[in-house]
Amino acid sequence: MASRQQTLWDWASESAQYNVEEIRPKVKGKLALGELPAAPAREMFDMIRKARELHLGLEGYLGKINLSLTNNRRRMLTVKLKREAKTRAPYYELRLHHMFLGCGEEVMAQLVGFIRGEDAARQQIQRFIQRNREAISHDVEHADLNDLGQFHDLEWLMKKASDLLQNDPELEGIKITWGRKGKGKRSIRLGSYDFEQRLVRIHPSLDQRWVPGFFIEYIIYHELLHALYPPVDDGSGRRDVHTKEFRQMEELYPHYKEALAWEAQHIHLLLQSQHDE
Numbered sequence: 001m002a003s004r005q006q007t008l009w010d011w012a013s014e015s016a017q018y019n020v021e022e023i024r025p026k027v028k029g030k031l032a033l034g035e036l037p038a039a040p041a042r043e044m045f046d047m048i049r050k051a052r053e054l055h056l057g058l059e060g061y062l063g064k065i066n067l068s069l070t071n072n073r074r075r076m077l078t079v080k081l082k083r084e085a086k087t088r089a090p091y092y093e094l095r096l097h098h099m100f101l102g103c104g105e106e107v108m109a110q111l112v113g114f115i116r117g118e119d120a121a122r123q124q125i126q127r128f129i130q131r132n133r134e135a136i137s138h139d140v141e142h143a144d145l146n147d148l149g150q151f152h153d154l155e156w157l158m159k160k161a162s163d164l165l166q167n168d169p170e171l172e173g174i175k176i177t178w179g180r181k182g183k184g185k186r187s188i189r190l191g192s193y194d195f196e197q198r199l200v201r202i203h204p205s206l207d208q209r210w211v212p213g214f215f216i217e218y219i220i221y222h223e224l225l226h227a228l229y230p231p232v233d234d235g236s237g238r239r240d241v242h243t244k245e246f247r248q249m250e251e252l253y254p255h256y257k258e259a260l261a262w263e264a265q266h267i268h269l270l271l272q273s274q275h276d277e
């Protein structure tokens with residue numbers, strides 16, 4: 001989990017290339033997220049979004065701020081007034097504990113008062129920290145879930161794939177997991193759907209940073225289509241697994257062509273990584 005903690009920002013900008021608008025803050029100062037706690041992808045997005053809101057909000061009152069979100073329980077808030085080297089224009093260097101993410105307008109106004117050195121605001125902020133100290137003392141541990149990889153959160157990706165299928169009631173209760181590594185195979189099955197267990201399995205070689213989220217989402221989308229369009233007997237005793245209907249639905253995946261192109265370009269790397277272990 002430690003590696004994820006250090007690479008949050010890398011993860012956000014690389015893996016989330018299709019959500020870039022959501023996570024690139026249009027702010028004056030820098031936003032540093034390196035010390036946020038480890039969390040599944042959907043929670044990371046949520047934290048990043050909240051960090052962006054907070055940064056924008058505070059800059060609205062105070063001008064340029066370099067904001068760092070921390071996980072430091074002893075120093076929840078530190079602020080320094082600095083000056084630009086060339087222009088001598090003032091700006092704030094602000095380090096905030098992540099408990100302030102999503103804190104709302106009222107607390108944001110108190111933060112502004114605190115940063116400006118107002119005594120009343122200082123007391124209000126101290127009370128806010130007291131109230132929230134408890135809530136952060138037991139961070140959720142996700143390590144046991146096998147839908148959470150080192151780089152990709154399958155549950156979150158399945159949620160997105162399911163949204164694309166209008167959350168068809170047939171999909172309800174389907175579970176997802178990273179599969180096990182096969183040994184010495186010349187081919188690789190990136191995903192599968194188990195009708196009995198109602199379980200989607202995703203090949204663990206896809207849990208790498210350079211594998212884009214949209215590609216895994218496409219594999220999941222494909223497997224969910226198997227649940228919606230079960231194989232049919234083609235009349236001659238053969239099972240048609242990928243029916244015409246299935247194929248038509250598959251092409252509706254928003255990044256379908258990109259996914260196929262990505263697979264063609266990278267399949268040799270995926271096969272290779274299967275053998276590396």
Ligand SMILES: [Zn+2]
Nearest residue numbers: 222226241242
């Ligand atoms: Zn298939």
